[in-house]
Amino acid sequence: MSPETAKSLETKNRLLEGALRTLTEQGIAKTSARTVAAAAGVNQALVFYHFGSVDELLAAACRYGAEQAVARYRARLAAVTSLSELLAVGRAIHEEERAGGHVALLGQLLAGAQTHAALGPATAGGLQLWIDEIEQVLVRVLAATPFGEFTDPAGLARAVAAAFVGIELYEGVDATGAASALDALEQLGVLVAALEELGPVAQRAVRHHLRRTARR
Amino acid sequence: MSPETAKSLETKNRLLEGALRTLTEQGIAKTSARTVAAAAGVNQALVFYHFGSVDELLAAACRYGAEQAVARYRARLAAVTSLSELLAVGRAIHEEERAGGHVALLGQLLAGAQTHAALGPATAGGLQLWIDEIEQVLVRVLAATPFGEFTDPAGLARAVAAAFVGIELYEGVDATGAASALDALEQLGVLVAALEELGPVAQRAVRHHLRRTARR
DNA sequence: GTCTATACATGGATAGAC
DNA sequence: GTCTATCCATGTATAGAC
DSSP: OOOOOHHHHHHHHHHHHHHHHHHHHHOGGGOOHHHHHHHHTSOTTHHHHHHSSHHHHHHHHHHHHHHHHHHHHHHHHHTOOSHHHHHHHHHHHHHHHHHHOHHHHHHHHHHHTTTOTTHHHHHHHHHHHHHHHHHHHHHHHHHTSTTGGGOOHHHHHHHHHHHHHHHHHHHHHOHHHHHHHHHHHHHHHHHHHHHHTSOHHHHHHHHHHHHHHOOO | OOOOOHHHHHHHHHHHHHHHHHHHHHOGGGOOHHHHHHHHTSOTTHHHHHHSSHHHHHHHHHHHHHHHHHHHHHHHHHTOOSHHHHHHHHHHHHHHHHHHOHHHHHHHHHHHHTTOTTHHHHHHHHHHHHHHHHHHHHHHHHHTSTTGGGOOHHHHHHHHHHHHHHHHHHHHHOHHHHHHHHHHHHHHHHHHHHHHTSOHHHHHHHHHHHHHHOOO
16 A cells, blocks of 8 residues: 555554453453554554554454464464373363453454454454464374274364364353363363374274274 | 242243343443343343342353253263264354354353353353263263373363353454364374274384373 | 544433323 | 433544644
């Protein structure tokens, strides 16, 4: 669009950061041009000058925030080589998210997308960044199990991402409940990890049984 | 409180229904005393007269709506006897939710609870109704598998409920993605169902292996 | 090009009419 | 007891100052 002077970029960045802070701390219901501008320390009308509308600012903030968040965890996810490790990393991310709230932010935008049509594609895009990372991990991890050929990493990655968003939102109203949910999933991970470690003979038997009964 | 005249109850009910309609159709961001009252066909100020504040109305609507929704599915959940059946019922519920949106409504309230403190307990309570139902099913279903003794139905029920809320919200911005997520989970259900049908000898072997490696 | 002052719309809440 | 008219706060958007 414009040549993007330093001053303009500075203000835009302040607004993006302000939008993220407001969304995570106040939620979509309390996010407005005024509240965001207050968090950013700039005049309220600059939202409209630089982004056209509140929705477009939020859409931009979504992309901006999701990229940052995913980049933050990318290395750790790339190091995962088993399902139980994936669960452990998920748990660690959850702990950080308690403070950062980047995932719950997607929940806020998902909720807002209901009315603010412009948020739909942006939020889907932000979630997609997570999905892509998770899918890569799942492809790697599932190939090592007897279940690899019966699972769909692309679909599962979507399920995992959406589920994680749900759990992060849930954590906001019942921290104990969310903790027990993650505990249970971790336990489930240990279970599957144990199956991963079945001897080669048993693995072949399971695989054979699955091929007969679990035809997709 | 008051003797609850017929007229008062009528207005309250209209407001509760109006709140549910507004939350599902417009989302938490567009839900206000005015929009709810418009949907209910009553004067805006009646929200405050009958419920004290918008938040208290939403909290009441949450209880009201969650009870209705859970009652609607209770019989079907009670009939579930296996994991794959549970997944199938979950899928069927999702299809109905596309129209009804009772679960996505919990997502909206979860998002709103961030700021509107009064919504937190109410939403947690609404979710709890779902969790209780799911937990009962899981207790029943898991006992029949070789994994029963290594899983925590209470925690898993929370994980399942939160995940389902996340997927319903996700469906709002990417229907195809949500469908593939559910497909993948269904496929996973078939997989586990196949393991359920391992012969008794193999089941004992798996169980034995788990006892050694998956000590909780 | 960047931002402020200002106009107009919507939302929350209550004093007082019926 | 039930509800309406009305007030003030908050939100969106733009016309015009710098």
